[in-house]
Amino acid sequence: MPELPEVEVIRRELEPLLKAREFAEPLLHMPSTIAHPGPEEFAAFLPGRKVDNLGRRGKYLLIYLDRGILTVHLRMTGNLFYAADGKAREERFLRLSLPFTDGTALHFSDMRRFGRLWLTETEAELQSLVLNRVGPDILTDLGREDFLELLGKRGHSRLKHLLLDQGFAAGMGNIYTDECLFRSGINPNRRVIDLKEGESEKLYRAIREVLAEGIEHGGTTFRDYRNSRGALGNFQSRLLVYGRKDECCRCGTPIEKTRVAGRGTYYCPRCQK
Ligand SMILES: [Zn+2]
Incomplete structure (x- = not known):
């Protein structure tokens, strides 16, 4: 199960790869992977949004967009994979594909199906909806x-x-x-x-x-x-x-x-x- 270091490794790898890319139509292979908002709202909101930078709180990966924040929790077996050619590495456990307008894509696969994504419009919404019971990050927030x-x-x-x-x-x-x-x-x-x-x-x-x-x-x-x-x-x-x-x-x-x-x-x- 990924803990802070594993999520931080992914954050550092993905940030330069995703920065400034613009999302196209998402493909929801398993709609329940989206914890918030509903699948239709998620699919309507994402296209056109660009990636600003990537953050992290504990085991939550935060993808800051030009408007809104996409949050990912990998839970047991969730896996994010960036594909320069847009193709998924495997199909069997693929839950969500997020293509970008330039033909590249970010894929989310998850064997055990506990991993979740949230799309919130503001930092306040992220805080109240996703991180309301999450304490300070043990590595970066605590002297x-x-x-x-x-x-x-x-x-x-x-x-x-x-x-x-x-x-x-x-x-x-x-x-x-x-x-x-x-x-x-x-x-x-x-x-x-x-x-x-x-x-x-x-x-x-x-x-x-x-x-x-x-x-x-x-x-x-x-x-x-x-x-x-x-x-x-x-x-x-x-x-x-x-x-x-x-x-x-x-x-x-x-x-x-x-x-x-x-x-x-x-x-x-x-x-x-
Ligand atoms: Zn000993």
Whole structure:
């Protein structure tokens, strides 16, 4: 499932490719992919709109148009693919095709069908309709002080729960959360209130490091993630704890897999107290 680094990789790749292109008639292969507005309104609004720039909040990709904002959430298996020749790479899971007037196109495919798009006219509408429960972006909106302050307000939350909570801060998912907690030596079940001096700081630094490395290595491909050119990410080979069945790289204790916050969670019982 794409998390912040994977969406950021796609944003950086797509921005120069989509900039200034003008949308033609969209093809809605699966109309329910459009969460807002209705399919007819969506199809009527988009033609003639030009791409200004691309933004991101957590796992939401924001395509700013000369009028309106097209928002994409990939959820489990959603995939955006830019085609210079306009052709889709595969037909089977194709949900939406957005051709441009110059013959190129952006395609959205999604095996599991949970991915969604929204088209809103203003920033205020985007905020109230799509991002109303989404917290600040954990990488770009939160300085050290902001993070520590937010953390302080959630004293009774368990760390893994909290980092996965997109309302607390947006962007972390299961993989990067486990990596950050391992690197900061914090057990996923610990409560914020029980963090010792320096541990919150350590966590803040680990989050920034892990997310930046994830982006630098093109994201993590565990199952389905592909970037907008169809390539796999590389960060999976650098994961220190997530998905590992061997020994901890620091102390040699076998990595344990358990369930926290309803998610498969990997940790080192010795390094993460
Ligand atoms: Zn260890």
